[in-house]
Amino acid sequence: MRDCIFTLPNGRFLVVPSNLIRTLEQYRQLQPSSKEQGGMLLGVFRADDEEQFSLENPPCIEVLSITEPCDQDHATRFRFVRQCEHHLNKMKKAAQMYKELVYIGEWHTHPEDNPSPSTIDLNSWQKAFKNKIAIVVIIGRVTNWWGLWMGDNIVQIKNLQ
Template sequence: MFVLNSEMATNGKTKVHVPLELLNIWRDNRQLDKDSHEAFGALIGSQSECASEFWLDTCTLPQKQDSATRTSFNLRASHHQRVVDSYFKSSKGTLGYVGTWHTHPQHTPIPSNVDISDWCECIKRNPDRRLLFVIIGQVNMCIFREVEGIFECVYKEEIDE
């Protein structure tokens, strides 16, 4: 388990616990070839009551009914929601949806206007919790969260092995 500490956010420290298995999934799905499409999914985990600490457990992966190109994706929520619901049920409510992840064909990912719009919709659909948004670049991984109406990178690190 890696613990990512950040003091980059203006509202203080954010701590994110990420298991090695999850980092390996993200490493394996990087868009390193010019023909590779975006990979994406839901983040499953938990958070502290004040949402300053997150424990990521796993994530969903693209499915046949999803679609993707090099610079876009369309996540069809039904499969991903079933996986989140299964984790919620088997964990007796301790694990649930805590955000989304996807890849970018950039060394250091920068969220697009489409990303930010999607994140705003995710937040509107989940007013009961704070969310994390992970973008995996070719070299760096960035974790974003909404802080006072603005999406801030609260963690940036090389994801190379």
């Protein structure tokens, strides 16, 4: 599997290493008893020094690390809420490895073949990412849904390959 490269609305790119895609997809809800799982996306915004980016003009984004679910998270068949200090500790540890690493978004699973954001997802992202740029991901049983949150707006983004 190759790294995934997604096109952003302004022609820039999101890059996600293949090993992180494999890790995300290991949490697919393939069994009727499988619970939603999720975590954080950590990475960097890449822009030329003189280049200004805004909500309407996001930079290139690279995912460098993710957090994975832990036992203290709240997970049911149709809901996931991060509650574990593990996610923050993983973020701090990853930040020591990558100087410019920041929290860039969220991922979670859905128990459907071809997922799309629910009203709960949209409301949650609205609260978490108001006036921010973020990557949001839903891992389905067959396909994944990737989106770019820009302030108050969500745009689905597609893999180039």
